[in-house]
Amino acid sequence: MKQAMPEIISDIPKKSGSMIKSCDKKYLIRKLREMKRFTFLVYLLLISAFLNPLLAQYEENPLPQHLTEEEKGRLDEIGRDFFITDPPEGNVRAIAEYEPMESVLIRYPLGIPLDLVATFSEEILVATIVSGTDQENNATDDFISAGVNMDNVKFIHAPTDSFWTRDYGPWYVEYGDQQIGIINFPYNRPRPNDDDIPIVIADSLGLELFGMDMVHTGGNYMASGGAQAASTTLVYEENGHTPEELDQLALDYLGVEQYHFNEDPLDDYIEHIDTWGKFLDVDKILIGQVPEDDYRYEDFEAVANYYENTLSDWGTPYQVFRVFTPGDAPSTPYTNSLILNDRVFVPTTGSQWDDEALATFEDVMPGYDIIGVDFYSWQNTDALHCRTHEMADDEMLKIKHTPLLGDIDSREEYIIEAEIIPFSGEALYGDSVKVYYRFNAEGSYSYNVMENTTGNFYEAGIPVPEEATEVYYYIHAADESGRSENHPYIGAYDPHDFYPTPTNVAEIQLDAETLEATAMVDLTAEESLQISNEGEVDLNFTIDFTFNEGDGWAYALTQTGVVNPGSSVDISVIFDAAGLSVDTYTGLMSIASNVPLHPVVEVPLTFDVTINTAASTLEEKGVTIHPNPFRKQLVIDFAGLSGKNLKFRIYNIQGELVKTFNGPDIHALQKIRWDGRNNNGDVVPGGIYLIEVTGDSGRIIRKVSKQ
Numbered sequence: 001m002k003q004a005m006p007e008i009i010s011d012i013p014k015k016s017g018s019m020i021k022s023c024d025k026k027y028l029i030r031k032l033r034e035m036k037r038f039t040f041l042v043y044l045l046l047i048s049a050f051l052n053p054l055l056a057q058y059e060e061n062p063l064p065q066h067l068t069e070e071e072k073g074r075l076d077e078i079g080r081d082f083f084i085t086d087p088p089e090g091n092v093r094a095i096a097e098y099e100p101m102e103s104v105l106i107r108y109p110l111g112i113p114l115d116l117v118a119t120f121s122e123e124i125l126v127a128t129i130v131s132g133t134d135q136e137n138n139a140t141d142d143f144i145s146a147g148v149n150m151d152n153v154k155f156i157h158a159p160t161d162s163f164w165t166r167d168y169g170p171w172y173v174e175y176g177d178q179q180i181g182i183i184n185f186p187y188n189r190p191r192p193n194d195d196d197i198p199i200v201i202a203d204s205l206g207l208e209l210f211g212m213d214m215v216h217t218g219g220n221y222m223a224s225g226g227a228q229a230a231s232t233t234l235v236y237e238e239n240g241h242t243p244e245e246l247d248q249l250a251l252d253y254l255g256v257e258q259y260h261f262n263e264d265p266l267d268d269y270i271e272h273i274d275t276w277g278k279f280l281d282v283d284k285i286l287i288g289q290v291p292e293d294d295y296r297y298e299d300f301e302a303v304a305n306y307y308e309n310t311l312s313d314w315g316t317p318y319q320v321f322r323v324f325t326p327g328d329a330p331s332t333p334y335t336n337s338l339i340l341n342d343r344v345f346v347p348t349t350g351s352q353w354d355d356e357a358l359a360t361f362e363d364v365m366p367g368y369d370i371i372g373v374d375f376y377s378w379q380n381t382d383a384l385h386c387r388t389h390e391m392a393d394d395e396m397l398k399i400k401h402t403p404l405l406g407d408i409d410s411r412e413e414y415i416i417e418a419e420i421i422p423f424s425g426e427a428l429y430g431d432s433v434k435v436y437y438r439f440n441a442e443g444s445y446s447y448n449v450m451e452n453t454t455g456n457f458y459e460a461g462i463p464v465p466e467e468a469t470e471v472y473y474y475i476h477a478a479d480e481s482g483r484s485e486n487h488p489y490i491g492a493y494d495p496h497d498f499y500p501t502p503t504n505v506a507e508i509q510l511d512a513e514t515l516e517a518t519a520m521v522d523l524t525a526e527e528s529l530q531i532s533n534e535g536e537v538d539l540n541f542t543i544d545f546t547f548n549e550g551d552g553w554a555y556a557l558t559q560t561g562v563v564n565p566g567s568s569v570d571i572s573v574i575f576d577a578a579g580l581s582v583d584t585y586t587g588l589m590s591i592a593s594n595v596p597l598h599p600v601v602e603v604p605l606t607f608d609v610t611i612n613t614a615a616s617t618l619e620e621k622g623v624t625i626h627p628n629p630f631r632k633q634l635v636i637d638f639a640g641l642s643g644k645n646l647k648f649r650i651y652n653i654q655g656e657l658v659k660t661f662n663g664p665d666i667h668a669l670q671k672i673r674w675d676g677r678n679n680n681g682d683v684v685p686g687g688i689y690l691i692e693v694t695g696d697s698g699r700i701i702r703k704v705s706k707q
Helices: 025-033 037-055 114-121 133-145 197-205 234-238 243-254 297-308 354-364
Strands: 101-107 125-130 153-157 171-175 179-184 208-211 228-232 258-262 277-281 284-289 319-324 338-340 343-348 369-374 389-392 397-400 406-409 413-422 434-439 446-449 451-454 457-463 471-478 484-487 496-501 508-510 515-520 524-533 539-547 554-556 560-563 568-576 583-593 600-610 624-626 634-637 647-652 657-661 671-674 687-695 698-706
Touching (some): 101 338, 114 125, 114 133, 125 133, 125 197, 133 153, 153 197, 171 243, 179 197, 197 208, 228 234, 258 297, 284 297, 297 319, 338 389, 343 354, 354 369, 397 471, 397 484, 413 471, 508 583, 508 600, 515 524, 515 568, 524 539, 524 560, 524 698, 554 583, 560 568, 568 698, 657 671
Parallel strands (some): 125 153, 179 208, 228 258, 284 319, 343 369, 406 496
Antiparallel strands (some): 277 284, 338 343, 397 413, 413 457, 434 446, 434 471, 451 457, 471 496, 508 524, 524 568, 539 560, 554 568, 583 600, 624 634, 634 671, 647 687, 687 698
């Protein structure tokens, strides 16, 4: 659960590297006084020389993240003095965590490790809230001793009640004519100092402040970067507004057109979405995962399934990624991570799942620097994200682009359009605005310079060769403020991708994925397969067979053909057990066609050969053929065959009719002699031929060879 830093960890503070794991200095001194004087003096010297600089960075956090019993009696104070304003003008868009950030907001005394502050300061401004000059001096001493880059530290003087900057910190929006503003909301805790921080920040940065009448908390809010946002249903419980009114407020103040309210799968009192979920991009979301034997498993899978079946702002289903968060001791609070530009800070606790979680982030967010942050007080419902807050770069270089994704009709050139806005007001470097692209995930990127069409809009074409089936691309721009940006943000490491799909082509469909047959030794079986063409031009096909065991035991009566658009053809496949022993045989039927993306379709074959213990319906033993192979004449003896209306047809291996024997008196002949000529009287070439015998009681097919 989310909790304040504990009053007492142990009688004597423990170390983790250079980190002191207790923050109750008065308690420590009281315990030392109980020791002998000599021991006391020794420990006092240690405290003075080594511990005081580290203990100074923490104080007992007077309030936990959750409501205290005393606060539960003061809920009527929430929003009492809140000032509601008109919403921002013009088009409004909520800025997401993964977008360009200028600084990170923390509060001193800290709830995070000092060495993390030092790491932040390497690449980003650290905005630190202190109560006044004395705290600023103390923080400065601690920061310097920890190696913090003081050129990247800004102090903001304001009283606070706690260090949960995530929960009470400002929300950023883009609005109007290339402006950045801050949204204020009634904090869902009766903590007036914390509640005023968005006002203080807006005043400090000179940004417009907008008051939205929606009781909320930052740990239960995440923006997609488009026109969507997500929270748990806690928002319903804490507001007197109807769901429709909440949706309207979100639209007016945040530009949120689709607000997702999810049931909390964590089943915890805090009900904050950042304890189990996180937007990573417009169409990417990370969801926690628990073991199947966890009673919450179905709830976690339900929310993951929800997003897998929900369209993102780009019109494609969300890409849902999972990170294992079983909640075992030590905690596994991995979704409670922080994205700061191209770095992702992931809370770790020494759990056996830490390495797997970091590997997941590396797989899901290629090109980002994934940094594990180990600290003693992280919990599954309270970790790094809860105690920090990204602050948007109000002079960001913003690239707005709806990417080409998935299957797209083939064309010689694809036009890439983007709106590129330098919020700094500085000009773009014209030759920096480029679209980089490559094909089939191979080779290096090429690029085309994007031309300015009107206002902030740019476009360029990607010429796609006919053989390209995959296209990868990203957009780059830089302005004279020194900012450089990509879309997507990580650029070449994780580009947009789409797949050219030719139009006016044949499209093959089969009515079966596999073919299975059974026949007795020396006999045959027949199965059928329907080939359909759902495309717009003729489908040309050729059928071939390969065998894993045995050889030549399957063949099609039709081996080549054409299927017109919207039509289909039935293919008879003969399974011939002649010369095979009792066993199961497997192979593949390959259908090659002129379908661009699927030129070959393979159908697995299974043939079970069994013992011949009974005659078929047409008494296959009643037909004998000799000699086989033959040169000039073949005798078909059917004296042992009963039944009427017998017909004899001979086909070549391509399934073409060669010779027909029929007539009302055919049965009286008892024998048929074939001289190897077709119905036109021409001698047929050597090869494999199929003799089909049909009658009232069934059908027989025999294979013969002409030399």
